[in-house]
Amino acid sequence: MREKLTYALGILGTLVMLFNLNTIFGDLPDEAMQGTIFRIIFIHVPAAINADIFLFAALCASVAFLAKKNFLYDSISVACIEVATMLLLLNLVTGSIWGRNQWGIWWAWDLRMTSQLMCFLLYLGYLLVRPAIAEPTQRATMSAFISIFAFADVPLVLMAIRLPNVKTQHPGPVLETGNLAPVYQGPFALGILALFLLGTALVLVRLHQETSRREIDSLRRELHSF
Amino acid sequence: MRAGFAAAFAIARKDLQTELRTRESLTASLSFSLVILVLFSFAFDLGREELYAISGGLLWLVYSFAGALIVNRSFARELPNDCLDVLVSSPAPGWAIFLGKTVAAFFLLLIVELVSLPFFGLFYNISWWQSPGTLLLVIFLATWGIAVVGVAFSAVTVNIRLRELMLPVLLYPMLIPLLLGAIGTTTALFTRDPEALKSMGSSIQLMIVFNLIYTSLSLYIVEFILIV
Amino acid sequence: MHAVEAENVWKYFGDYPALRGASLQVNKGACLALLGRNGAGKTTLLRILANLSRPGKGEVRLLGLASHTPEARRRIGYLGHGIGVYDDLSAVENLILFGQLLNLDNPRETALNALERVGLSRVKDGLAREFSRGMRQRLAVARAFLHDPELLILDEPFTSLDDRAVAVLQKLLQDAQSRGATIIMSTHQIREAMELATDVALLERGKVAFAGPQTVVMLADPGWLYRNHGAPE
DSSP states (O other): OHHHHHHHHHHHHHHHHHHHHHIIIIISOOBTTTBGGGGGHHHHHHHHHHHHHHHHHHHHHHHHHHHHOOHHHHHHHHHHHHHHHHHHHHHHHHHHHHHHHHTSOSOOOOHHHHHHHHHHHHHHHHHHHGGGOOSHHHHHHHHHHHHHHHHHHHHHHHHHTTSTTSOOOSOOOHHHHTOOOHHHHHHHHHHHHHHHHHHHHHHHHHHHHHHHHHHHHHHHHHHHHO | OHHHHHHHHHHHHHHHHHHHHHOHHHHHHHHHHHHHHHHHHHHOOOOHHHHHHHHHHHHHHHHHHHHHHHHHHHHHTTTGGGHHHHHHHSSSOHHHHHHHHHHHHHHHHHHHHHHHHHHHHHHHTOOOOSSHHHHHHHHHHHHHHHHHHHHHHHHHHTTSTTHHHHHHHHHHHHHHHHHHHHHHHHHHHHHOOHHHHHTHHHHHHHHHHHHHHHHHHHHHHHHHHHOO | OEEEEEEEEEEEETTEEEEEEEEEEEETTOEEEEEEOTTSSHHHHHHHHTTSSOOSEEEEEETTEETTSHHHHHTEEEEOSSOOOOTTSBHHHHHHHHHHHTTOSOHHHHHHHHHHHTTOGGGTTSBGGGSOHHHHHHHHHHHHTTTOOSEEEEESTTTTOOHHHHHHHHHHHHHHHHTTOEEEEEOSOHHHHHHHOSEEEEEETTEEEEEEEOOHHHHHOTTHHHHHHSOOO
16 A cells, blocks of 8 residues: 555656656746746755755654654654755755856855755754664654754754844745746646655655664564573 | 752762863863864964954854863763663653753853963954953853753763764754854954944844753753653 | 552563563562563663653553652662762762752761761772772662662662672661562572562563562572473573
8 A cells, every 4th residue: 555655656746747847948938037047946946845844744753753652753754854855955956056057156155055054964963863873762762852953943043044144145035025927836836746746755665664674673683682 | 840950950060070070071172172273273374354253253163162072971971880870760850960961061161161262362362351241141152052952962872872973963053053143243242343243132132042942942852862 | 559560561672572561569568589581671671660761551650659750769779780870979979969869858967877887988088989899889789778768679789799798788688678668679690589589570571471479499499480480492
């Protein structure tokens, strides 16, 4: 059942992505100011939005683990964080490419870029520490703790980058200002959907792997304990 | 509640007492911060203006490096003879153990900071004493933040392989908002730039919010980490 | 009311159950020897009783109180594998610290009395790191017995003790028994435990396979319990 769902989501996500890419490259007109490169926004922004969705899911799963001690929640948490970290990386890389094209530099210590990079580093720490903890219950508990602490940092990072001594270069968010032309809105929404479907499929794959890993670990203990 | 605070006080006193007796992390941290100060002076060859512009960042980099060394020992100090088991099985609640250790780490880090501050002024020829009250407030706020988050992660990493390496990997990204606030205010206090001085309020606010969030979160959650 | 009531306690390490529904009742004033092979779950069960570990399922009550409450913890004494004293504090400072954690009225006086009982008052101001192994062990024993606990949880207390420390521990255990305290201790050395034990429990693969009063046949034949109630090899 789970396997079928994974495949279904994966295939559906791929189809939406392909359809969307076709529209983006085939049908959409170039943007007046930026030319061709503006099309990266249909990957760049959906990646960031989906990363936030998966990180929030991981936070909920982490709190649920501490409350319920059910390892399913720990697996959800790590799967979501892995996918979210990958999406953050995608967001950073596409942003960097766009910046090189438009600003002539790969990287600027701009407030949005800095905050995304910090977010990426926070969760990278989570993924690095996890394998260092050998005992599964301890690993899950400590991971839940780190996940909660890391998520609490996100609003603080957003606050910190608004300090007067931090400079900005990034264009304003089109979603907040609402001046995304109607012709772009469809591909934009499909971009979010495609990455969400693909991300969820990956989460399901990782969930399955984590469950198997726990079973193997417990069988090994059973075998070696008496 | 009162018994908890008494226990926290006893644990803080114990940590300070043993540390002042052995001076393990204190000397290591202090000499490390002096070495970094010297290294930075070789690394950057700066004019007076530029030096003042980065002075806050310089100072807080040194302090956060020193802080990692201090908090690393916090829970590690309980490992020999399984002392942590005795603390946890005692009636002292988890938050009291955490609070006691954080207070101790705060004072140890404060000692390191206040001793290395004159050296910083001396090496870089920076007049840091112009508004001592505000500077002390900034140092208190940021040091408490480093101590809280650091001791919390010291509890998380106490039983894992490569503890000394893992702690900074987790700690520094988490501290960035706090350090940004501290760096901004400290630079403003050193340069006396009127514009920067005026906008100091938001940085101090940020540090207070950071401390409130992480102090309450840690006190609430630490019981789950200590008793797995 | 029982001094220790463990109801269907499960403890998981990941998916692996180290305790599989262990249930145990210990009467007030009893001295229970907890036996079992390596990996049977003795230490895991005792750590749950001492509130160092949370059971995955099941309930533990000590002296009629939930095991995690400060009131319950104030009335238990725990001695684990490590000696649990700080090397850089003196003997008396160590005990005063634990007295403060226990919220005793007069930690200093209690500490000095406890040192007297284990024969360390002469060296009360010596740092624990300067002590010989045997002295450190006696200090650990003094710490566990500091507040005359009503329930003592001892994890293999006789392992690696020297003769004098064994004598001190046995004396303190007898005293505790005579004032009505309950003792629960895990042990490999069935003979040593049998001298004090009034009750015996056998853990097998995370379950209590046998629990009952100690009998003459166990004293005479240490292997009897394993042959009759243990799992086959």
